[in-house]
Amino acid sequence: MAAFRLPHPPHLSLPAASLIESRTALLKRAARDAMDYLEGVDARPVAPSPEAVAALSVLRGPLPPGPTSPEAVLHLLHEYGSPATVAKTNGRFFGFVTGDCLPAALAAAWLVSAWDQNAAHHVQSPVAAQLEETAIDWVRDLFGLPEGTGGAVTTGATMANFSALAAARHALLARAGWDVEADGLFGAPPITVVVGEEVHQSVIKALGLLGMGRKHVVRVPVDGQGRMRADALPHLDGQTILCLQAGNVNTGAFDPAAAICPAARAAGAWIHVDGAFGLWAAASPEYRKWTKGFDLADSWATDGHKWPNIGYDCGIALVRDPKYLRAAMSIEAPYLVHGEARDPSNYNPELSRRARGVELWAGLRSLGRSGMAEIVERTSSHARRLAAGLKAAGYQVLNEVVINQVLVSFGTPEQTLATIARLQAEGTCWCGSTVWQGQTAMRISVSSWATTKDDVDRSLVAMLKAAQG
Ligand SMILES: Cc1ncc(COP(=O)(O)O)c(C=O)c1O
Numbered sequence: 001m002a003a004f005r006l007p008h009p010p011h012l013s014l015p016a017a018s019l020i021e022s023r024t025a026l027l028k029r030a031a032r033d034a035m036d037y038l039e040g041v042d043a044r045p046v047a048p049s050p051e052a053v054a055a056l057s058v059l060r061g062p063l064p065p066g067p068t069s070p071e072a073v074l075h076l077l078h079e080y081g082s083p084a085t086v087a088k089t090n091g092r093f094f095g096f097v098t099g100d101c102l103p104a105a106l107a108a109a110w111l112v113s114a115w116d117q118n119a120a121h122h123v124q125s126p127v128a129a130q131l132e133e134t135a136i137d138w139v140r141d142l143f144g145l146p147e148g149t150g151g152a153v154t155t156g157a158t159m160a161n162f163s164a165l166a167a168a169r170h171a172l173l174a175r176a177g178w179d180v181e182a183d184g185l186f187g188a189p190p191i192t193v194v195v196g197e198e199v200h201q202s203v204i205k206a207l208g209l210l211g212m213g214r215k216h217v218v219r220v221p222v223d224g225q226g227r228m229r230a231d232a233l234p235h236l237d238g239q240t241i242l243c244l245q246a247g248n249v250n251t252g253a254f255d256p257a258a259a260i261c262p263a264a265r266a267a268g269a270w271i272h273v274d275g276a277f278g279l280w281a282a283a284s285p286e287y288r289k290w291t292k293g294f295d296l297a298d299s300w301a302t303d304g305h306k307w308p309n310i311g312y313d314c315g316i317a318l319v320r321d322p323k324y325l326r327a328a329m330s331i332e333a334p335y336l337v338h339g340e341a342r343d344p345s346n347y348n349p350e351l352s353r354r355a356r357g358v359e360l361w362a363g364l365r366s367l368g369r370s371g372m373a374e375i376v377e378r379t380s381s382h383a384r385r386l387a388a389g390l391k392a393a394g395y396q397v398l399n400e401v402v403i404n405q406v407l408v409s410f411g412t413p414e415q416t417l418a419t420i421a422r423l424q425a426e427g428t429c430w431c432g433s434t435v436w437q438g439q440t441a442m443r444i445s446v447s448s449w450a451t452t453k454d455d456v457d458r459s460l461v462a463m464l465k466a467a468q469g
Contacts (some may be wrong), residue, residue, distance in 0.1 A: 045427020132357025150322025247278020
């Protein structure tokens with residue numbers, strides 16, 4: 001491969017007017033490259049070719065001693081970076097729980113990058129602070145949560161779980177007369193954390209980060225769909241954090257919140273819900289039934305970059321009484337002058353941060369209630385269509401397809417893994433693997449707004465072909 005030659009002279013010493021002109025030209029080129037990429041993505045395999053991944057070596061090596069022109073940097077990225085992406089925007093990426101980026105959210109992300117706002121304080125960016133607050137309230141409303149609930153826009157559900165659980169930790173220890181932010185956890189009164197056997201590992205990681213221990217949890221048995229068994233709950237009291245799940249990453253199943261929450265609340269436990277994608281089902285009149293009872297919780301974590309298709313990265317933490325989140329997250333210094341308005345940094349782990357709340361606002365504004373409901377309904381119906389097609393061909397669907405997640409076995413673990421490898425190599429679509437309650441399976445998560453019925457049918461043909469060897 002021919003090495004790219006760096007142009008001269010160095011651009012950094014250009015006069016101001018030329019700098020503006022060359023920046024404008026650069027941004028137009030970046031927009032053109034981005035559009036070329038998005039327009040071409042449908043025609044290429046979902047997974048990048050091994051050659052494209054190998055060619056990334058051009059972008060490695062030591063930092064050059066002198067500058068590289070911005071045009072050359074962009075050229076390198078588009079020439080070598082674009083082909084080494086996973087084509088997740090073509091509607092046929094079914095791995096993990098991966099949304100796409102709605103046009104309005106993508107366009108907002110471009111504008112937000114041009115604004116280069118620091119969304120730490122209202123005074124640093126009134127627009128970022130206010131739109132973030134509005135977007136949080138829209139999410140609260142879509143989920144049917146109590147008015148007054150507040151929150152934070154985080155990098156994802158892991159940090160949303162972290163933030164909400166930090167609020168829980170504060171509240172429970174404050175109740176016991178302990179100031180955890182000031183005094184830490186050494187010598188603190190004990191807290192019991194109860195999770196389902198099928199808890200997502202991001203909750204466990206968040207507990208570790210919070211000093212509460214990855215292993216120091218009581219695990220409640222689950223049923224065949226991964227739902228916490230309400231009849232197997234341990235003793236709960238005012239020093240317990242109970243972590244429920246709305247949407248299992250494998251099956252999509254929901255813990256029976258309506259059966260669990262009233263008694264847990266009466267016992268004084270703090271109820272936290274990891275609803276990284278499942279809570280969005282509340283937006284749909286057809287699927288809302290699965291989220292019944294989760295509104296009784298004290299805190300919730302979810303993702304903008306999953307079902308709502310806001311683009312990476314975007315998570316949301318919600319806390320019924322936001323004073324606990326503020327107590328866990330606030331930061332004071334003489335130069336950080338707070339005004340009347342809400343300062344995002346008092347509710348988030350970070351101080352300086354990207355204005356990702358603007359992208360959330362833009363995506364949700366473009367969808368409206370009905371648009372969010374439509375994504376939930378359409379992707380779930382695509383999931384059912386895939387499940388039906390696989391079943392009809394004689395393969396075993398391992399889960400009840402309640403929302404957008406399907407687990408399928410193609411026979412022995414080796415047969416299933418070989419099918420997945422052939423499917424990924426063929427490139428029409430992309431699915432990953434998992435082990436569900438001892439059975440190796442292919443995971444299908446239909447999360448993209450862009451997936452069409454035609455994508456589903458093409459993907460089904462590819463899956464059946466891959467299964468036949
Ligand atoms: C149920 C659940 N919780 C939490 C997470 C973590 O989300 P993130 O990757 O945005 O941190 C996921 C990711 O798939 C998930 O499915």
